[in-house]
Amino acid sequence: MTIAALSDLLTDAREHRYAVGYFEAWDVYSLEAVVAAAEAEQSPVIIGIGGLTANHAWLREQGIAVYGAVAAMLAERAKTPTAVMYNEADSLDEARSALGCGFNTVMMVGQGMTMERLIETTAALVAEAHAARVAVEGEFDELGEMRDGVLHDEEARLTDVDAAVEFVRRTNVDCLAVSVGSVHFVTGGYTPTLHTSRIRELADALTVPLVLHGGSGVPPEQLQAAVQAGISKVNVGTRLKQVFGEGLALGLQRASADPNLTYGSRLPGDAMTAAALALTQEIRRYMQTLGSSGKAANK
Ligand SMILES: [Zn+2]
Numbered sequence: 001m002t003i004a005a006l007s008d009l010l011t012d013a014r015e016h017r018y019a020v021g022y023f024e025a026w027d028v029y030s031l032e033a034v035v036a037a038a039e040a041e042q043s044p045v046i047i048g049i050g051g052l053t054a055n056h057a058w059l060r061e062q063g064i065a066v067y068g069a070v071a072a073m074l075a076e077r078a079k080t081p082t083a084v085m086y087n088e089a090d091s092l093d094e095a096r097s098a099l100g101c102g103f104n105t106v107m108m109v110g111q112g113m114t115m116e117r118l119i120e121t122t123a124a125l126v127a128e129a130h131a132a133r134v135a136v137e138g139e140f141d142e143l144g145e146m147r148d149g150v151l152h153d154e155e156a157r158l159t160d161v162d163a164a165v166e167f168v169r170r171t172n173v174d175c176l177a178v179s180v181g182s183v184h185f186v187t188g189g190y191t192p193t194l195h196t197s198r199i200r201e202l203a204d205a206l207t208v209p210l211v212l213h214g215g216s217g218v219p220p221e222q223l224q225a226a227v228q229a230g231i232s233k234v235n236v237g238t239r240l241k242q243v244f245g246e247g248l249a250l251g252l253q254r255a256s257a258d259p260n261l262t263y264g265s266r267l268p269g270d271a272m273t274a275a276a277l278a279l280t281q282e283i284r285r286y287m288q289t290l291g292s293s294g295k296a297a298n299k
Contacts, residue, residue: 003072004081006105006135007174009044010209012298013232018291019223021215022046022085023283024237026054030244031067031074033276037283038080041293045080047071048103050087050237051094052184060094065101072102080296085137087235092121099132107137107177115140115163122171130172137233138173140164143214145184153183158198161205168208175233177211178202180226185238186217194222196229203230211235216242220289227290234290240279247278 009020023045025031031047038045049067051059064086075082085105086098095108108125110118118140126136140163144153159178168176180202181194192214202210209232215223216239223234251271255262262271287293 001078003075003104004044004083006083009081009083010175010232014209017228018295019227019232019234020044020046020292021286021290022233022235023240024050024087028070029272029276030279031071033279034283035074035078037280037287038082041284041287042296043080043287043292044296046083046085047075048085048087051090052088056090060097064098068098068101068103092125095125096128099129099134105135105137109139119167119170122173126172135174137175137177137211138167138171139177140167141179143179143182143184146186146190149189151183151190158195159202161201164202165205168206173208175209175211176206177213182212182214182218184214187238187242190217191219192217194218194226196225199226199229199231209233223289236286243282244275244279247275251275
């Protein structure tokens with residue numbers, strides 16, 4: 001199957017009130033696990049890697065190029081509609097470097113930029129990306145984040161409806177990540193409260209689909225309420241690494257003494273394979289929650 005355009009995925013999701021998941025991967029195992037989940041659920045999906053927690057020197061030297069190529073190949077081979085995203089570039093230059101590397105969607109975070117500078121920079125990225133047939137996700141509000149079990153939300157504020165309309169009009173982004181109460185890096189012990197009424201106001205006022213980051217810490221019923229209110233794409237990252245880590249620990253306990261059967265054999269009993277299977281199961285649950293299961297045929 002050819003790589004799916006982000007707009008095709010999100011337009012259908014918006015129309016039929018479900019959300020497409022962006023499940024952030026970090027290696028070949030996790031990328032494959034996302035595709036396996038999508039095929040098992042007959043779900044559209046967005047695969048890819050991101051820059052929020054990774055080493056930017058490595059990303060720029062080779063990470064973006066290598067994993068862009070791998071992700072694009074997996075998306076082409078996938079039996080369900082799959083888009084390929086480079087998430088949360090830390091600069092215009094890093095987002096640019098993802099163009100031509102296999103990604104058909106990019107996003108840049110504008111930490112520390114003034115609103116005016118962020119609008120100019122995002123508009124420049126959109127012009128370049130669209131010329132390369134790559135979609136752009138925009139964002140102008142920061143989310144709160146958990147660090148060592150402590151919530152830091154000093155910079156976080158609810159996305160203002162008028163500011164969102166202005167941002168989209170001036171940048172021409174294809175979708176907008178909004179700050180509506182979710183938090184990055186939640187691993188348990190904290191439950192955010194999503195502002196569904198603000199989601200509804202934003203969805204009514206904007207012509208582009210809305211994106212929710214920080215999906216890891218949001219309970220299923222709140223995710224579903226957010227989707228019903230107008231969220232069309234949900235990002236999940238932290239929870240996936242947690243599940244993979246737990247699966248790997250369990251797999252290592254049960255592993256054979258032969259390292260060839262423990263790492264990379266893809267045989268039953270391999271610890272990496274066991275972790276990837278656990279990851280696939282978790283992603284399938286998210287797809288069911290978001291309502292994207294069974295929607296592959298819609299494209
Ligand atoms: Zn995020």
